[in-house]
Amino acid sequence: MSLEFSKKLSGHTTPIPGVVLYDLPVHGDNRGWFKENWQREKMVALGLPDFRPVQNNISFNEKAGTTRGIHAEPWDKFISVATGRIFGAWVDLREGPSFGAVFTAELDPSQAIFIPRGVGNAFQTLEDNTAYTYLVNDHWSADAQGQYTFLNLADETAAVSWPIPLDQAELSDKDKAHPRMADVTPMPAKKVLVVGADGQLGKALREQYDGEARVEFAGRGEFDLAREDSFKNRNWKNYSAIVNAAAYTAVDAAESEEGRAAAWAINVTAVANLARTAVEHDLTLVHVSSDYVFDGSRDNHGENEPLTPLGVYGQTKAAGEAVAGVVPRHYIVRTSWVIGEGSNFVRTMASLAGRGIKPAVVNDQTGRLSFTRDIAAFISHLLTTEAAYGTYNFSNDGPVKSWADIAADVYEQVGASRTDVTGVTTAEYFKDKAAAPRPLKSALNLAKAHSTGFDVANADERLTAYLKAENDKA
Structure with missing residues (x-):
């Protein structure tokens, strides 16, 4: 799949409240490409919450089919792809009427997505050597682990259609053990x-x-x-x-x-x-x-x-x-x-x-x-x-x-x-x-x-x- 260059910076709402998918302008030539992955002034003007990121994390995945999630952390995330391509799945695990809402999309380096606190994040790599990046507005700590909310990747209620079936994908034992929707404790509101x-x-x-x-x-x-x-x-x-x-x-x-x-x-x-x-x-x-x-x-x-x-x-x-x-x-x-x-x-x-x-x-x-x-x-x-x-x-x-x-x-x-x-x-x-x-x-x-x-x-x-x-x- 070739990367689309020179998109206009724009946002697209999703079925999950607060989750917004963004098109990012990527500028390329014979040498490669360049993009402004996070540009506060332009993105806030577009409607992205000024969520004050404090930490930048990168998940590198060597093989296509690597699948991670579904994890809802107690902080907001701005997610993008540095290289490669992913299939992303997001499930609302917050208390409230939108609990259980699902959104899926393929992301390449010309896209990014804002995920509010309490929305479960998961992805499956579609290419080798894929790097998945996160800007988050809180520092990771061991104490925060107890505030996470998880959902099983194979949950029948969310019914995510993974491009690579989970029995053929690379999963961690921890992710395999996450609860089904009926057993999830929703993340409470602040x-x-x-x-x-x-x-x-x-x-x-x-x-x-x-x-x-x-x-x-x-x-x-x-x-x-x-x-x-x-x-x-x-x-x-x-x-x-x-x-x-x-x-x-x-x-x-x-x-x-x-x-x-x-x-x-x-x-x-x-x-x-x-x-x-x-x-x-x-x-x-x-x-x-x-x-x-x-x-x-x-x-x-x-x-x-x-x-x-x-x-x-x-x-x-x-x-x-x-x-x-x-x-x-x-x-x-x-x-x-x-x-x-x-x-x-x-x-x-x-x-x-x-x-x-x-x-x-x-x-x-x-x-x-x-x-x-x-x-x-x-x-x-x-x-x-x-x-x-x-x-x-x-x-x-x-x-x-x-x-x-x-x-x-x-x-x-x-x-x-x-x-x-x-x-x-x-x-x-x-x-x-x-x-x-x-x-x-x-x-x-x-x-x-x-x-x-x-x-x-x-x-x-x-x-x-x-x-x-x-x-x-x-």
Whole structure:
């Protein structure tokens, strides 16, 4: 079989999700041939995942009929032929609906194929002196052997039509002993780690991912962001993403000497540790930020608005955004006025109403509530749909209101009178009190969140549902 020269670099999808067959331009003359076997810029532009290879392996096979596989390793592979020709067979051995899908093709030096983690790889040489090459994005280690998944070359379910019958081919005893499909344990998906899993958002994320074995939760007791051991004593190769639900949120206390140190430690230094880990291990980092990164001088804050924090808390959240933003695969979810399980403004107002107290509530700070159930669902949506990386504003939708408006809504819905709530300015409310500066306008532009296809729930509807659920608990 003669080698086809000067193909156009192109990719072809296959029946196995994530497996892509590539045509490679090979340039030849009377001396031989030359090709760019791996060219990151061109191939990434074509859609090949930027899988960051770290090791190059070559399998040399002296005789035609040499057959190896079917092996699924816990890393991605970019496979090509250096010399000779092979018949390749690939079987999806990952957990999920495509488990057992098969793709076969003949490869010569003008082709290459990308094989994601967990897809079984096998080949049979069709010519003597064939060299089969692998670029892989993890270093081989003895420890990794236990994470392999294997399938027998003769499995009747996969039913690979080997050009040279297996009883006439050269196989290793190990490959002959691999299990049939019915006995294969599928390779599990990489895990998502949620840190700060005991706070308001962490509890909502636990509910969002309830029953999903691929999501792991760690509160401070299981993963202390301030301890170096938390990052060292974990096999990050088994993870795809970290969701940072941890935060220092004591806005006023952050202005004190002790609070300032704590705010910077949790909102910045810990984020830097997470970002470093994400970069080193090619993980997606989801980081939650706040409307406090703005000074509140604009009516509708967009994602690209310059950061203008007023107080220490806002400054640490802005710094945290800057740190998280260096991770190539990052989602910064910027939210406001968070309401979830635990102490919050809505619960406080409902309690005051139940006790007949008539509060004074600020009426010159405006924004929208963000319910943690929706923040959690949006984070899941970004990860599941693989939305474009970057910063996303997120709150619940609906009319922009003041804190006094929302307090009046709560009073009305729990059976008290709206007029029990008195509106006062921020300056009046905090007169003679030690308090951090606050943005007066916190409404976030939600166009980008909507553009991902996520159904952003109305804040008023969520408030009604929240108060009903609270009442049902009582």
